[in-house]
Amino acid sequence: MTGRLTITGGCCFDDHALVCLRQKVSLHVPGDAAGTDLPDTIPDAIKGRIRMLYPTRPPEGGTIRHFRSSRLIADCVAAAFGDAGLQAGDVEGSDTGFVSGSYYGCAEFLDTLRESLHRDGPRAIRPTDFSIATHGYPMAALGMAYRATGPSTAFLCGPASVTEALAFARTMLDSGLTRRMVVVGYELLGPQTRRHHARLSSGALTETVACLVLEGDRGQEGVPLPRYSRTVGDPARLGAAPLHALLSSLLSKMVTA
Amino acid sequence: MKGAGIVVTGIGAACLNAPDTPTLWQRLLDRDAGLKEGAHFDTAPFRCRRNTMADTARIRAVLTRRRPDIAQALPDQSSRALIHGLAAATEALAMTKALPRAMRVGLSIGTTSGSDFDRFCAGDSPDMDPALAMPHAVLFAMADSLSLTGPVSQISNACTSGAAAIVQGVGMLRAGRADAVLAGGVDQARPADFAGFNALRAMSPRDCRAFDAHRDGMIIGDGAALLLLETERSARARGANVLARLDGFGLTSDAYHSTRPQPEGLQRAIRQALAMSGSEAGAVGYVNCHGTGTPANDVVEAEAIAQVFDQPDDAPVISSTKTVTGHLLGTAAAIEAVITILALRHGLVPPMAHSDTPDPAIALPMALGRAVPLDRRSALSTTLGFGGSNACLMFTLPDTLEKVA
Numbered sequence: 001m002t003g004r005l006t007i008t009g010g011c012c013f014d015d016h017a018l019v020c021l022r023q024k025v026s027l028h029v030p031g032d033a034a035g036t037d038l039p040d041t042i043p044d045a046i047k048g049r050i051r052m053l054y055p056t057r058p059p060e061g062g063t064i065r066h067f068r069s070s071r072l073i074a075d076c077v078a079a080a081f082g083d084a085g086l087q088a089g090d091v092e093g094s095d096t097g098f099v100s101g102s103y104y105g106c107a108e109f110l111d112t113l114r115e116s117l118h119r120d121g122p123r124a125i126r127p128t129d130f131s132i133a134t135h136g137y138p139m140a141a142l143g144m145a146y147r148a149t150g151p152s153t154a155f156l157c158g159p160a161s162v163t164e165a166l167a168f169a170r171t172m173l174d175s176g177l178t179r180r181m182v183v184v185g186y187e188l189l190g191p192q193t194r195r196h197h198a199r200l201s202s203g204a205l206t207e208t209v210a211c212l213v214l215e216g217d218r219g220q221e222g223v224p225l226p227r228y229s230r231t232v233g234d235p236a237r238l239g240a241a242p243l244h245a246l247l248s249s250l251l252s253k254m255v256t257a
Numbered sequence: 258m259k260g261a262g263i264v265v266t267g268i269g270a271a272c273l274n275a276p277d278t279p280t281l282w283q284r285l286l287d288r289d290a291g292l293k294e295g296a297h298f299d300t301a302p303f304r305c306r307r308n309t310m311a312d313t314a315r316i317r318a319v320l321t322r323r324r325p326d327i328a329q330a331l332p333d334q335s336s337r338a339l340i341h342g343l344a345a346a347t348e349a350l351a352m353t354k355a356l357p358r359a360m361r362v363g364l365s366i367g368t369t370s371g372s373d374f375d376r377f378c379a380g381d382s383p384d385m386d387p388a389l390a391m392p393h394a395v396l397f398a399m400a401d402s403l404s405l406t407g408p409v410s411q412i413s414n415a416c417t418s419g420a421a422a423i424v425q426g427v428g429m430l431r432a433g434r435a436d437a438v439l440a441g442g443v444d445q446a447r448p449a450d451f452a453g454f455n456a457l458r459a460m461s462p463r464d465c466r467a468f469d470a471h472r473d474g475m476i477i478g479d480g481a482a483l484l485l486l487e488t489e490r491s492a493r494a495r496g497a498n499v500l501a502r503l504d505g506f507g508l509t510s511d512a513y514h515s516t517r518p519q520p521e522g523l524q525r526a527i528r529q530a531l532a533m534s535g536s537e538a539g540a541v542g543y544v545n546c547h548g549t550g551t552p553a554n555d556v557v558e559a560e561a562i563a564q565v566f567d568q569p570d571d572a573p574v575i576s577s578t579k580t581v582t583g584h585l586l587g588t589a590a591a592i593e594a595v596i597t598i599l600a601l602r603h604g605l606v607p608p609m610a611h612s613d614t615p616d617p618a619i620a621l622p623m624a625l626g627r628a629v630p631l632d633r634r635s636a637l638s639t640t641l642g643f644g645g646s647n648a649c650l651m652f653t654l655p656d657t658l659e660k661v662a
Contacts, residue, residue, distance in 0.1 A: 063514045094509065094525065104392060105413060107374065113449055114378055122302050122452040130453030131515040131643055134369070136414035140644025143512040149522060151508035152646055153421045157411040158393040164410040164425065171428030177508060177529055192378045199387040 005170060005214055006222030008180075009084025011050075011076050012210035012247045014038065014237075018046045019247050020083045021212070021223065023053060024254055038072060038188065038207040050075070054082025063144055065128065067109040069188045070138040073100070076209040077142055077182055084213045088146055091180070097150025098139040099168050100184040101161030102239030104197075105135035105154060108190035115192075142182070150178035161185070162242040166214075166225075173216045184211040185243035206236045210243035223250055260504040260534050263427050264489050264655070266437075266497045268595045269348030271341045272480030272582055273309040276319040277348050281582075281592075282599050285607035286628060290581050292464060292476060296446070297337065303451050305460035309478030309583030310446050313337045316480075320344045323351065327402050334385060338371040338395045341481035341588075342443035343402055349439060349485045350403075353497050356437060363407030363435035364400050365426040366483075367418025367442045368587040371395050375447050395443060407435035416547070416584070417508075418442060419482070419591030420640045420648035424506050426486045436491055441483035441595075442588030450477060450586065457516065459551050465584070467548035467577030468555050468619055469612040475549040478583030482592035499655040501598045504635065505533035511645030518554060518641050523561035526649040527637065531565070534635070534651050539571045541651070542633025543606050545597045547641045548577020549584055554641060559619040562639070566621075574631070576624040580610040590640040594650050597638045601654050606631050 010021035015038050018027040029045045066074065077098075081091060113133050116124040132141075136154040143152050151172050155161045162185040169181035186209040189197065197205060214225065226246070233245025268278055274291040275281035284291070292307045300306040317340050321328035324347045331339070346364075356362060370392075376382050377390035388394065396411040408429055412421045419442030426440030454460045454477060461474035484503075492499055507529030511522035531538060546558050559575065566572050578596050585592055600606055606624040615623055622629075635653040642648075 065515075097508075097510070107392070110370075110449075111378070113453075114375060117449055117452050118379055122304075122448075122455060125449070125452040125456045127453070127456040127458075130449075130456055133449075133453065134413070134415040134643050136642070136644050136646065137515070139414075140510065140515065140646065143510040143645065144514075147512045149510050149512045149525070151421075152510045152644065153412055153414040153417070153508070155411065156392045156413045157396055157409060158391065160393075160409055164408070167408075167410075167428055167432065167434070168421075168425055171424065171431065172508070174431070175506075175533065196374070196377060196387055196390060200391075 003174065003216055005173065005216060005225040007225055008213045008215050008222040009080045010212035010247045011079035011083055012244050013046050013076065014206050014208045015043050018049055019251055020079060021247055021251055022083045024251060025053065026251055050079045054079050064141050065132055066141065069106050069108055070141050072188060072209050073138045073184055073186055074142060074145060076211050080211045080213050092147040094149045095179040096148040097172055097178040098142045098152045098182045099165045100139050100186065101155040101165035102186050103158055103161065104187065104189060104193045105156045106137060107193045108188050109133060111190035111192040161239045169214050179216060181214045182211055183214055185240040187238040187240045204236055208237040208240035208244050210240050210247060212243060212247065260502060261427055261506065262489055263430060263486055263503040264492050264499045265484050265501045265503060265598060266487055266492050266499060267349035267352035267485030268500060268598055269345035270482040270592055270595050271311060271316045271344035272585060272592065273311050273478055276316045276344060278595060278599065285578060285581050285596065288581060288608055288610035290464060290610050298448050300451065304455050305462045307476055309476055311341055311480040313340050316340055316344045320347060323347050334389055336373045336395055336445060338443050338445040339398050342395060342399050345481040345483040346399060346403055346439050349483045353485060354495060360436040361407040362405045363409065363429045363438040364396065364405050365410040365422045365429065365438055365440040366396055367412045367422035367591065368444045369413060369415060369418060370447055371444045371587060375449065407438065414642060414646060415644060416586065416589050416642035417640045417646045417648045418587040419589060420650055421508060423484060423591065423594060423650060424508060427503065430486060430488050437485060437487045439483045440486050441591030443481040444479050444585060444587035446477055446479040446586060461550060464611045465550040465580045466611045467550040467580050467609060468616055468623055470614045470616045472550045472552060472555060474551055476583040478585050480585050480588050482588055482595045484594060501601055501652040502655055503650065504653045505530035505651040507649040509647045513645050515643055518557045518645065520557050520561035520564060522645060523558060523639060523641060523647040524564050526647040527565045527639065530637065530649040530651040536635060538566050540633060540635045541573045541637055542631045543600055543636040544573050544575045545593045545638045546575050546577050547639055548579055550579065556618055558639065558641065559621055563621055572621055574606045574624055574629050575621045576606055576609050578607065580612055590638065590648060593638045597636045597652050600631055601636050601652060604631050
């Protein structure tokens with residue numbers, strides 16, 4: 001029932017560092033990273049490295065409308081697919097699904113809707129904005145980009161978010177509903193979420209996006225998924241912490257070995 | 258293994274005019290939607306105002322009678338969703354034999370925005386404890402109030418949240434992480450939901466007429482609904498009364514458009530659930546549909562169902578109980594799962610309210626005007642959500658049925 005799962009690719013970045021698992025990449029951009037934010041797209045130094053390693057990007061346009069979180073997540077997933085040796089066409093169809101975990105989800109984008117409503121009333125809400133104002137939208141947008149029709153959902157359960165997302169991925173794979181699950185952990189904050197977090201904690205935040213490609217044991221080469229229940233990581237990364245810690249630790253072991 | 262190996266041993270619900278499942282069932286039979294225009298926020302600025310948002314004070318009173326220890330310990334600032342969720346949970350737990358203290362009971366809920374984060378951001382409650390505004394605050398508060406010792410999980414994936422949360426509960430049991438799981442939906446509607454659905458022109462100014470030729474949109478509401486899930490082995494070992502088996506589930510994506518569903522995705526989800534159950538399509542007598550009452554949803558959903566049940570003798574009766582309950586957002590799939598189980602146990606498909614003139618483009622039999630006998634042992638609950646997500650849950654009566662009184 002609970003077969004062996006392998007990580008066939010993974011990527012993680014914040015504003016100063018990039019980790020890619022299978023390619024054994026660990027890139028650090030000089031500078032003080034503590035408490036910093038990601039810009040609207042991947043930082044240039046990291047972007048350049050990703051493009052060099054993984055030139056394939058997911059198709060855009062059509063029905064996909066990105067906001068900051070969904071774009072950064074899409075970039076991270078594109079790099080993880082590249083890390084796994086997958087082209088965009090390889091993940092089309094029902095064999096690939098997506099799941100995310102975070103504390104605040106897309107609260108950053110929802111902030112803008114909320115502010116519009118508060119300031120200008122109901123008529124300020126545009127239907128196109130409301131239709132993508134769900135925490136699950138970044139995963140749905142990935143499905144649209146790759147035409148991947150497997151399961152897609154989003155977890156918002158604080159420190160349990162990524163653990164539950166990984167457990168969901170396992171359930172999907174064990175049940176045979178799909179063959180590959182992309183698990184994303186991220187934390188990207190807007191002004192309101194940042195204000196809220198500041199009321200709760202004096203600690204700095206490091207915006208981070210991390211993802212791994214998880215597959216059943218079907219002859220794929222990959223890194224066995226370790227026990228993840230104790231993988232907590234740097235609390236400043238909130239929902240992205242467990243995957244960031246997992247990928248960094250695995251890469252460190254691989255490089256050392 | 259045939260079927261998911263999971264059974265339902267308790268159900269609970271709390272929504273407008275129905276703080277428990279017996280009242281909910283009666284409302285369905287009476288086609289009593291009880292629509293109102295007021296809410297816990299000012300609805301005056303909105304084009305369409307009619308809604309089915311829960312009467313939280315009434316639900317709290319029921320919770321207080323049922324579990325005064327829990328109700329009296331709640332902080333003054335408790336969110337509406339927390340009260341809805343605790344009412345549904347305590348009903349589900351009271352329905353089964355007392356759970357042994359050593360049992361690890363998990364909690365898996367679906368919600369859209371079931372916390373008070375909006376209230377915090379709006380600055381309406383300057384003294385508000387920021388911890389109570391965290392997106393996962395209701396989840397952990399429910400687990401604390403109920404003294405649950407199993408894993409906790411919260412999904413926020415638009416309208417399919419409740420169904421995915423039930424599937425997550427199944428995963429907790431299968432992986433041995435929990436001995437029982439309360440799984441379903443807990444939600445509270447916000448001004449942003451009213452504004453957004455109005456902007457999409459998806460809300461009806463009068464009522465929800467799902468599958469009707471004259472349908473013009475949905476009615477929004479909120480509330481909670483939870484199922485107590487266990488493995489069949491666990492339920493048998495402790496002699497619990499099994500209400501239904503959860504025999505199969507399906508989860509898929511359209512990968513097409515945020516708000517324009519496609520029949521292929523739901524069709525695959527239904528086929529996944531049927532395949533997991535090991536049953537033929539002819540075993541299914543009823544499909545409790547997502548049935549929002551919007552022109553686009555209903556015709557696509559009916560098309561997907563018709564494609565799966567393509568033999569004349571197989572066609573199940575369809576209905577949308579949103580015509581009575583309204584669309585309860587993250588709770589929608591969960592309350593419809595509860596109603597599907599009630600329908601199986603009563604052997605009746607409750608009639609739709611307001612829907613009296615079936616859309617001629619939809620050929621499936623519908624429950625119109627009066628309840629329809631349900632003599633097959635399995636039923637489905639289907640759900641579609643923003644982003645093109647689809648879900649299907651399949652329930653079957655246990656072999657040894659204990660009828661509802």
